[in-house]
Amino acid sequence: MALLEVEGLEAFYGRTRILHGLSFALDEGGITTVLGANGAGKTTTLRAISAMVKTAGVIRFAGQRIDGRATEDIVGLRIAHVPEGRGTFVDLTVEENLRVGMYARRDRGEAVRDLDRVLGYFPILRERRRQVAGTLSGGEQQMLAISRALMLRPRLLLLDEPSLGLAPLVVREIFRILRAINREAGVTLLLVEQNAALALDLADHVFLLETGRVVVSGPSEVLKRDEAIRRSYLGY
Amino acid sequence: MEIFLQQVVSGLATGGIYASLALALVMIYQATDVVNFAQGEMAMFATYLTWSMLNAGVPYWWAFLATVIVAFVGGILIQRIVVRPVENAPILTIVIVTLGLLVICNSVAGWIWSYVQKPFPSPFSARPLRLGNIVFGAHDLGEMGVTLLSLLLLFLFFRYTPLGLAMRAAAQNPVSSRLAGIRVSRMLALGWGLAAAFGAVAGMMVAPILTLEPNMMGGIQIYAFAAATLGGFTSPLGAVVGGFLVGVIENLVGTYVSFIGTELKLTVALATIIVVLLVRPSGLFGRVHVRRV
Numbered sequence: 142m143a144l145l146e147v148e149g150l151e152a153f154y155g156r157t158r159i160l161h162g163l164s165f166a167l168d169e170g171g172i173t174t175v176l177g178a179n180g181a182g183k184t185t186t187l188r189a190i191s192a193m194v195k196t197a198g199v200i201r202f203a204g205q206r207i208d209g210r211a212t213e214d215i216v217g218l219r220i221a222h223v224p225e226g227r228g229t230f231v232d233l234t235v236e237e238n239l240r241v242g243m244y245a246r247r248d249r250g251e252a253v254r255d256l257d258r259v260l261g262y263f264p265i266l267r268e269r270r271r272q273v274a275g276t277l278s279g280g281e282q283q284m285l286a287i288s289r290a291l292m293l294r295p296r297l298l299l300l301d302e303p304s305l306g307l308a309p310l311v312v313r314e315i316f317r318i319l320r321a322i323n324r325e326a327g328v329t330l331l332l333v334e335q336n337a338a339l340a341l342d343l344a345d346h347v348f349l350l351e352t353g354r355v356v357v358s359g360p361s362e363v364l365k366r367d368e369a370i371r372r373s374y375l376g377y
Numbered sequence: 378m379e380i381f382l383q384q385v386v387s388g389l390a391t392g393g394i395y396a397s398l399a400l401a402l403v404m405i406y407q408a409t410d411v412v413n414f415a416q417g418e419m420a421m422f423a424t425y426l427t428w429s430m431l432n433a434g435v436p437y438w439w440a441f442l443a444t445v446i447v448a449f450v451g452g453i454l455i456q457r458i459v460v461r462p463v464e465n466a467p468i469l470t471i472v473i474v475t476l477g478l479l480v481i482c483n484s485v486a487g488w489i490w491s492y493v494q495k496p497f498p499s500p501f502s503a504r505p506l507r508l509g510n511i512v513f514g515a516h517d518l519g520e521m522g523v524t525l526l527s528l529l530l531l532f533l534f535f536r537y538t539p540l541g542l543a544m545r546a547a548a549q550n551p552v553s554s555r556l557a558g559i560r561v562s563r564m565l566a567l568g569w570g571l572a573a574a575f576g577a578v579a580g581m582m583v584a585p586i587l588t589l590e591p592n593m594m595g596g597i598q599i600y601a602f603a604a605a606t607l608g609g610f611t612s613p614l615g616a617v618v619g620g621f622l623v624g625v626i627e628n629l630v631g632t633y634v635s636f637i638g639t640e641l642k643l644t645v646a647l648a649t650i651i652v653v654l655l656v657r658p659s660g661l662f663g664r665v666h667v668r669r670v
Binding site for chain 1: 539542543545546549550552553554555556557558559560611664
């Protein structure tokens with residue numbers, strides 16, 4: 142069964158409609174990436190799922206309607222969202238950032254154990270536990286943002302441009318860990334990414350957005366060989 | 378030397394009062410990013426409630442407790458009813474709203490209880506303590522103790538409880554907080570409630586010294602602003618240290634600089650604000666925003 146189903150999704154900033162009837166579904170345990178040019182509505186798609194923009198249409202999570210609910214309630218269903226720009230709490234320490242991430246957890250004891258597990262993915266953060274998060278490098282802040290989201294023990298993890306502004310080596314490290322998170326913890330990933338080559342390697346499913354509509358959708362193995370996709374997004 | 382020490386001691390005593398109101402100012406600033414100009418007047422209003430209860434024969438500490446609870450609820454209601462509608466408005470709008478609140482609290486208090494000064498009891502013994510030739514007022518010591526205890530409670534709350542952390546997070550980054558499942562609007566209301574409660578404590582500590590009247594907190598509010606600015610608006614500890622410092626500075630300058638005397642003391646507070654803003658805008662203990670972009 143699909144973990145997330147979206148049917149005829151529309152999203153608005155004020156009166157301007159950004160998404161024009163998007164439909165797609167995510168399988169549980171999969172990694173899906175959204176490709177598209179700037180302004181195609183990739184970020185808005187994620188924001189629509191988290192109820193951070195006004196929407197119309199149907200969104201179902203684990204068979205349950207979630208459209209029209211408040212962001213905080215959606216988070217409570219264990220849908221975590223790593224926002225564009227990382228959303229770091231710059232004046233809090235690294236550990237405090239992670240503790241904010243477990244706010245919605247009802248099982249405190251388990252959550253504290255998860256803190257250790259999550260820091261296991263990112264040893265650098267363990268070293269910097271007491272450091273103020275605003276002083277971390279961009280890559281470390283991205284790791285912190287992912288860790289904060291993982292503290293929710295999410296079923297679905299939404300990631301908005303995790304590679305933005307980071308050095309290639311750091312990006313590769315982060316993607317390696319994302320794959321590990323998907324495999325080991327069984328977290329379903331939905332990823333928006335500018336770096337199409339990288340995203341296609343990580344993902345098992347891809348859909349392509351153009352001005353607020355899904356124009357192509359399929360397994361990444363197939364789409365990687367697609368002539369048009371290759372030219373437009375992979376550049377060879 | 379004795380005069381000097383005595384002036385320091387009485388400076389600390391008044392400073393404790395500035396510190397307690399500054400604590401409320403910092404509290405609300407930390408929790409909501411708003412400077413509440415009505416903080417002092419809300420405290421004065423709460424103190425009138427205590428006075429009414431005492432008049433009706435309620436024992437002091439019960440009236441104290443009831444006032445703190447009522448102030449807490451009142452703070453939440455004010456946020457919900459008055460502040461929330463302008464939550465997303467420019468900062469100037471919010472400043473004007475809190476100024477309006479100041480005027481309303483002041484006038485309503487005057488309307489209900491009149492502008493006649495009323496004596497207000499202290500819960501501490503009236504007998505002063507002597508150490509050599511230096512006199513410590515018992516109320517002064519008690520009031521300083523209450524301030525330090527409030528600071529400790531706030532510190533523990535913000536540092537060690539999940540709710541305190543959530544409040545700090547909500548003030549800092551509302552969007553990320555919502556994505557962590559924190560109900561930001563509730564946190565803001567809670568911030569107003571807590572600040573009002575701490576403010577009420579300040580009011581009950583001030584009233585025995587200045588006697589209760591609607592304009593009681595006017596001057597104190599300016600000193601509290603000086604204290605919070607000096608200590609740093611982002612630091613509760615800074616607010617308390619700033620409060621004591623402003624009290625001592627004010628007293629010493631009043632004693633030793635002849636042309637200032639008692640009449641120009643308030644100017645010292647204003648001068649402190651200006652100097653701090655020029656030299657070190659984040660205050661002594663305030664956190665400077667460090668951020669990589």
